[in-house]
Amino acid sequence: MSELLTIDSISVSYGSIKALRDVSVRVEQGDIVCLIGANGAGKSTLLKAIVGLEPITTGSITYQGHCIAEAGSSDAKKMFPFFGKRLGSSNNLRTDEIAGRGVALVPEGRRVFADMTVEENLDMGAFLVRDEQKIAQKKEEMYDFFPILGARRKQKTRSLSGGEQQMMAIARALMSSPRLLLLDEPGLGLAPLIIQDIFEKIAIINREEGVTVFLVEQNALMALKASKQGYVMENGRIVLDDLSANLLQNDKVKAAYLGE
Ligand SMILES: Nc1ncnc2c1ncn2[C@@H]1O[C@H](COP(=O)(O)OP(=O)(O)O)[C@@H](O)[C@H]1O
Ligand SMILES: [Mg+2]
Numbered sequence: 001m002s003e004l005l006t007i008d009s010i011s012v013s014y015g016s017i018k019a020l021r022d023v024s025v026r027v028e029q030g031d032i033v034c035l036i037g038a039n040g041a042g043k044s045t046l047l048k049a050i051v052g053l054e055p056i057t058t059g060s061i062t063y064q065g066h067c068i069a070e071a072g073s074s075d076a077k078k079m080f081p082f083f084g085k086r087l088g089s090s091n092n093l094r095t096d097e098i099a100g101r102g103v104a105l106v107p108e109g110r111r112v113f114a115d116m117t118v119e120e121n122l123d124m125g126a127f128l129v130r131d132e133q134k135i136a137q138k139k140e141e142m143y144d145f146f147p148i149l150g151a152r153r154k155q156k157t158r159s160l161s162g163g164e165q166q167m168m169a170i171a172r173a174l175m176s177s178p179r180l181l182l183l184d185e186p187g188l189g190l191a192p193l194i195i196q197d198i199f200e201k202i203a204i205i206n207r208e209e210g211v212t213v214f215l216v217e218q219n220a221l222m223a224l225k226a227s228k229q230g231y232v233m234e235n236g237r238i239v240l241d242d243l244s245a246n247l248l249q250n251d252k253v254k255a256a257y258l259g260e
Helices: 043-050 081-087 095-100 118-125 132-145 147-151 162-174 192-209 220-226 244-249 251-257
Strands: 003-014 017-028 032-036 058-063 066-070 103-106 180-184 212-217 229-234 237-243
Touching (some): 003 043, 003 212, 017 032, 017 058, 032 220, 043 103, 095 103, 147 162, 162 192, 192 220, 220 251, 229 244
Parallel strands (some): 180 212
Antiparallel strands (some): 003 017
16 A cells, blocks of 8 residues: 655734644555544645645645645745746645545535536546546446436436435546545535445445545544544644554544533
8 A cells, every 4th residue: 555645834924813723744655544633623625735725834745746735835826837946946835736646525515506407517537637538438437326316317417306416516526536535524405325335335435446535524433433543633633543443442432522
């Protein structure tokens, strides 16, 4: 097993608010890794930093052995590419470049295009794919995997239930055949049985397609049961990390996150 994603001591601030402090996380190729934490802990900020949507002020992020973000690395090259050479090298990849390397984010709250049909939403997920035939084939795969989406392919997304919209958001992310799938609270606001369905799908995507998954959740029980390795975040810091099976038995985790 090799490390696919290495987050090394990163910090992110929003003005004077320190949202992440010295956060380190390792995701091995082929695993499902989860990050649990309360609302406001910094979970979404970490995912945004991974895909280049928030700049980091300390540390670095390495993906597939290549640095994709580094604190202090010049952003000037991004703004003035023609001066790139003179301004020195920047290791910070843009969000589209990170997506191009196989990282797909399913954002919190799903962010579906409500006025578009299911099919149009899936097409949006394939923006990096040039081959029309491949796109069509990928869509059929998605309709097989999520039959409810197949049945509703011509319907506007706003007519779908919350669980169906979450499935669609996941299918949209899979359209680019990612190597690393980042999921921001896929269970948010959904009924327990629906959450179970979604987590079963995530397990299949991991097991059968070999997609590595980094999952962020407030629903600690579901996330720890679904994952191999787990991290606990409080106030922007990682306070615990262990095998998920061990975290499920951990007294602090039980008291704070599992309501036991
Ligand atoms: N765009 C933003 N501007 C200012 N503060 C933000 C912004 N996004 C998040 N925060 C703050 O950063 C902290 C972490 O937020 P977030 O990463 O969304 O946490 P979580 O996803 O764990 O709920 C919170 O205190 C939140 O209020
Ligand atoms: Mg969040």
